[in-house]
Amino acid sequence: MRHARSHGDWERQLKELEAENQALRAGKEEAEQTLDAIRSGEVDALVVNTPEGERLFTLEGAERPYRALIEQMQQGAATLSQDGTIHYANRAFAGMLNRPLETIIGTRMDPYIQEPDRPAFAALLSECGSGGAQGEVGLCAEPGGIFPALLIMSRVGQTIAGDTFLMIVTNLSERKQTEQVLASAKFAWAILDQAEGAIMVFDTARRLDFANSAARRLAGLDPAGSDLNLGEEAWGRQCYPDNRPMPAEEHALERALRGERTVALECRMVRADGSHYDLLVSGTPLQDEQGKVIGAVRMFTDITERKGMEERLAAAKQSAESHARQLEAANKEMETFSYSVSHDLRAPLRSIDAFSRILLEEYLPQLPAKAQEYLRFVSDGARQMGRLIDDLLSFSRLGHQPIQPQPLAMDAIVHEVVDALAAEREGRKVQVQIGELPPCVADPALLRVVWQNLLSNAVKFSRKSDPAVIEIGSRRDGGEVVYFIKDNGVGFDMRYADKLFVVFQRLHRAEEFEGTGIGLATVQRIIHRHGGRIWGEAQVDRGATFSFTLGEGVPS
Amino acid sequence: MIPVDILLVEDNPADVELTLHALRKHHLANHVEVARDGEAALNHFFGDTAPAHGGPNPKLILLDLKLPKVDGLEVLRRIKGDPRTRMIPVVVLTSSQEERDMVKSYRLGVNSYLVKPVDFEQFTEMTRQLGLYWLLLNKTVI
Numbered sequence: 002m003r004h005a006r007s008h009g010d011w012e013r014q015l016k017e018l019e020a021e022n023q024a025l026r027a028g029k030e031e032a033e034q035t036l037d038a039i040r041s042g043e044v045d046a047l048v049v050n051t052p053e054g055e056r057l058f059t060l061e062g063a064e065r066p067y068r069a070l071i072e073q074m075q076q077g078a079a080t081l082s083q084d085g086t087i088h089y090a091n092r093a094f095a096g097m098l099n100r101p102l103e104t105i106i107g108t109r110m111d112p113y114i115q116e117p118d119r120p121a122f123a124a125l126l127s128e129c130g131s132g133g134a135q136g137e138v139g140l141c142a143e144p145g146g147i148f149p150a151l152l153i154m155s156r157v158g159q160t161i162a163g164d165t166f167l168m169i170v171t172n173l174s175e176r177k178q179t180e181q182v183l184a185s186a187k188f189a190w191a192i193l194d195q196a197e198g199a200i201m202v203f204d205t206a207r208r209l210d211f212a213n214s215a216a217r218r219l220a221g222l223d224p225a226g227s228d229l230n231l232g233e234e235a236w237g238r239q240c241y242p243d244n245r246p247m248p249a250e251e252h253a254l255e256r257a258l259r260g261e262r263t264v265a266l267e268c269r270m271v272r273a274d275g276s277h278y279d280l281l282v283s284g285t286p287l288q289d290e291q292g293k294v295i296g297a298v299r300m301f302t303d304i305t306e307r308k309g310m311e312e313r314l315a316a317a318k319q320s321a322e323s324h325a326r327q328l329e330a331a332n333k334e335m336e337t338f339s340y341s342v343s344h345d346l347r348a349p350l351r352s353i354d355a356f357s358r359i360l361l362e363e364y365l366p367q368l369p370a371k372a373q374e375y376l377r378f379v380s381d382g383a384r385q386m387g388r389l390i391d392d393l394l395s396f397s398r399l400g401h402q403p404i405q406p407q408p409l410a411m412d413a414i415v416h417e418v419v420d421a422l423a424a425e426r427e428g429r430k431v432q433v434q435i436g437e438l439p440p441c442v443a444d445p446a447l448l449r450v451v452w453q454n455l456l457s458n459a460v461k462f463s464r465k466s467d468p469a470v471i472e473i474g475s476r477r478d479g480g481e482v483v484y485f486i487k488d489n490g491v492g493f494d495m496r497y498a499d500k501l502f503v504v505f506q507r508l509h510r511a512e513e514f515e516g517t518g519i520g521l522a523t524v525q526r527i528i529h530r531h532g533g534r535i536w537g538e539a540q541v542d543r544g545a546t547f548s549f550t551l552g553e554g555v556p557s
Numbered sequence: 558m559i560p561v562d563i564l565l566v567e568d569n570p571a572d573v574e575l576t577l578h579a580l581r582k583h584h585l586a587n588h589v590e591v592a593r594d595g596e597a598a599l600n601h602f603f604g605d606t607a608p609a610h611g612g613p614n615p616k617l618i619l620l621d622l623k624l625p626k627v628d629g630l631e632v633l634r635r636i637k638g639d640p641r642t643r644m645i646p647v648v649v650l651t652s653s654q655e656e657r658d659m660v661k662s663y664r665l666g667v668n669s670y671l672v673k674p675v676d677f678e679q680f681t682e683m684t685r686q687l688g689l690y691w692l693l694l695n696k697t698v699i
Contacts, residue, residue: 348571351571351680354675356575
């Protein structure tokens, strides 16, 4: 189809055609008055005077109920006689030609068709005689402009004058439509081009037809460049994630060209300089209607960063594991150390204690008073060291013993401990008041150690009070249960409170209050292993209060 | 030959003296023989000049675990593994509170496992009870 005809040609032709139609128009005046009647269905036929004589125009081919429909159509519609005379046309058809409707009806189609297409139109008309036909022609609109139109024609009936045809006209170049198509094509292209993932389309000869921006970036191509066929060398060698080269038949592209789909194949692209990047590749065959492969789409995502992260994560995990092993080894060493401490330090101690005692018991009369006193120091020292070893060992065991938390009745445990330590209160006036103690979740054996130490301390440091009053209870502090034990003993100076829980640190002289300085450190370690906190408050000679919580969950 | 009541396997001379002292105090030390290492203990039963060849077994073996040459657990294994000595009550008397030693000893068939108290009085009291029980109360297959 050619539309490129000059404006002048068109105007000249129009003038001739208008002249040709002058006679028709003159004889059609009456018809003009009845056009409305025809469209509304009041009239089925009319007679027009022509130079060739009277001619009968009828709308027999179009059933009345369809007239309204045809009037409302967006597409152009007309009924034609066998020779191409327009019997009827709707407003849309007149609009396409940009002419008054009344000037069209009764005229022939030919003048509205660009000259080169007229034979084609004639062919369409004759083809229509056997049922229907369709084809594209250039139509001429007023004041001058040719547009491509699709004509769909079918024979709808016969009149006295011969066959009648219905012609539906679609403007193929409608600007609006074109714009829409263009816009949506641009939009689709933009989506493809701007997509996060790289998209490439290949033909069966493995030539690259299309590569979007992401694909070009990955290959280091000029984003605006057009030379796409750089070959695989530009992209690097395709390998497995472990750097082994991937055989060509395994490549997503080759598989796609064989008609196979590949989903998210992980591969490593190794460049000539040895650097690499990692891709997640998918391949899809492009097939025609018969299922024949006509090309392939390869999509991929750069996962280099993610892989790098994974590798760093793996390295970090490995280093953490190695630390854990070192820690485990250190723990083992500690255990061995504890073992030798418990075994080897005890034997000499026993000798020191035992023989000094035998001397005191069996050879006392022969010993001067000073010697007796010194021997008592020796014996006391040995026993104190024995206690230190015991406490230190149980303290160090706490570090690597797994804790086994379970729901516990706190009041039952406290009563149990208070009863068990009755011997420590013998011969003294000690009032132990036990308040409300809500249940908790803790390791029962370790919790007992906590209360034993705290209660034993309270009893010990209230030795000078008469009566000694020890209060055990709890309070709620913002959803948390705080357990406490309070005594009216000698207390301590808060300036040294930070030393309370440090191993071997004591706030009282040994001759005043015996002890190893490990008890509270042990208590704190147990509380911490339960995820809780412990703290002490006191005033010198006004008693001390120790409070603790037990955390909600239990970290190991 | 004087029948042996107790075979004391102990390398530390102080502990030997303390044990004997405690036993003497309660008149239980009449027939105590001392082996100063694991090898000597095994020789007592399985050596060429062992009195066990035909002679009566002791009523009790007191065994320390940490011994020179052959350690206490090995001595225990050999004694409990031999039909001639299997019936002799063996009491491990050690400074070790380590659970693994205790578990190993019981696996090997020890009759009792005692940790020597550091405190002298407790040690003496324990030795007295031990002697009374195993030498006087307990019935042994000889």
